[in-house]
Amino acid sequence: MSTERISDYLTQFSQTRSLMLDQLRRVVVGQSDVIEQILAAIFTRGHCLLIGVPGLAKTLMVSSISQILDVSFKRIQFTPDLMPSDITGTMVLDEREPGKREFRFVKGPIFANIVLADEINRTPPKTQAALLQAMQEREVTAGQDTYKLPEPFFVIATQNPIEQEGTYPLPEAQLDRFMFTIKVDYPSLEEEKRILAMTSRSETVELTKVLSSRAISNLQKLVLSVPVGDYVLDYIARLVRATRPSDPTAPEFVKRMVDYGAGPRAGQFLRDGGKALAAMDGRFSVAIEDVKKVAIPVLRHRISTNFQAQAEGKKSEDIIQQLLATIGEAEVGKYEKRRR
Numbered sequence: 001m002s003t004e005r006i007s008d009y010l011t012q013f014s015q016t017r018s019l020m021l022d023q024l025r026r027v028v029v030g031q032s033d034v035i036e037q038i039l040a041a042i043f044t045r046g047h048c049l050l051i052g053v054p055g056l057a058k059t060l061m062v063s064s065i066s067q068i069l070d071v072s073f074k075r076i077q078f079t080p081d082l083m084p085s086d087i088t089g090t091m092v093l094d095e096r097e098p099g100k101r102e103f104r105f106v107k108g109p110i111f112a113n114i115v116l117a118d119e120i121n122r123t124p125p126k127t128q129a130a131l132l133q134a135m136q137e138r139e140v141t142a143g144q145d146t147y148k149l150p151e152p153f154f155v156i157a158t159q160n161p162i163e164q165e166g167t168y169p170l171p172e173a174q175l176d177r178f179m180f181t182i183k184v185d186y187p188s189l190e191e192e193k194r195i196l197a198m199t200s201r202s203e204t205v206e207l208t209k210v211l212s213s214r215a216i217s218n219l220q221k222l223v224l225s226v227p228v229g230d231y232v233l234d235y236i237a238r239l240v241r242a243t244r245p246s247d248p249t250a251p252e253f254v255k256r257m258v259d260y261g262a263g264p265r266a267g268q269f270l271r272d273g274g275k276a277l278a279a280m281d282g283r284f285s286v287a288i289e290d291v292k293k294v295a296i297p298v299l300r301h302r303i304s305t306n307f308q309a310q311a312e313g314k315k316s317e318d319i320i321q322q323l324l325a326t327i328g329e330a331e332v333g334k335y336e337k338r339r340r
Helices: 003-024 032-042 058-068 084-088 130-137 189-199 213-224 230-242 252-257 264-280 288-299 307-311 316-326 332-339
Strands: 048-051 073-077 089-097 100-107 114-118 139-142 145-148 154-159 180-183 258-260
Touching: 003 032, 003 058, 003 213, 003 264, 032 048, 032 058, 032 154, 032 180, 032 264, 032 288, 048 058, 058 073, 058 114, 058 154, 084 089, 084 130, 089 139, 100 145, 130 139, 130 154, 180 288, 213 264, 230 264, 230 288, 230 316, 252 258, 252 307, 252 316, 264 288, 288 316
Parallel strands: 048 154, 048 180, 073 114, 114 154
Antiparallel strands: 089 100, 139 145
16 A cells, blocks of 8 residues: 555544544533543454543543444443453353253353443453453364454453442453553533533434444554654553562662553553544554553553552552653664664
């Protein structure tokens, strides 16, 4: 595909993104960064974990996004008694003809384009693990058969950070499957007044479909085709390696306050997240500022702080912010010389 044609597609993509945001603003007030990160994950085939206290419109955001996309949507309310088969599906004994019975697989709610896993930490690890294969391999195994999930496919999970009793924290292996961990914060004063005014009316807002499933798949391919310069890849590699206390290049504050840092998958998500932001903005290449924008949602659940960090009142977000201020950008000139 020629550079001019890709540039035209990116311009159309930027216009489509503006249409999507216009539709979402009709029902969701504020939360622009959250919406941008969710869309970036969708267009890079990633999964999101939304963390926020009740009443911050986490479910409304996801359901509204599903309404402007012409795709199938399923919501799974995670509860302590939820079983893995309630998500993936189950085998039933079916009598299609008199005297002739056979087992048939009945697909569960995971067989949808967008799956909202509501309150994912309310269900035991056995059921949480049922999502692992689906999220990573995009398929479900039942008995001896494996069933492909529809494309596009992405999981958006929600979690309540203040709830402790009767909850099951997600294990690190499953947290690493999520591209972004997105914190949904309280609205500003002006936004809260707009929310009160909007919700006082009983009318239902009908959202317009903007993208089909085929269009989403094409845009995912377009995002992956966005080039990333060597100097940006160098910055990503140095940033990820700096999160590991055992690495010689790690700053002293990381060695003092971090137990373990991010793996190579974090670098891949930083790269892809930067591609998505550049593409949604209609740009043909990824800038380091794009990487910095997605650094906190990509890295916050991949850095484990220790007791020393807690004693100093530091969270993983604080360490990431300090790293972004510490890790310098490489000189573009030396990479240009290398290409020559």
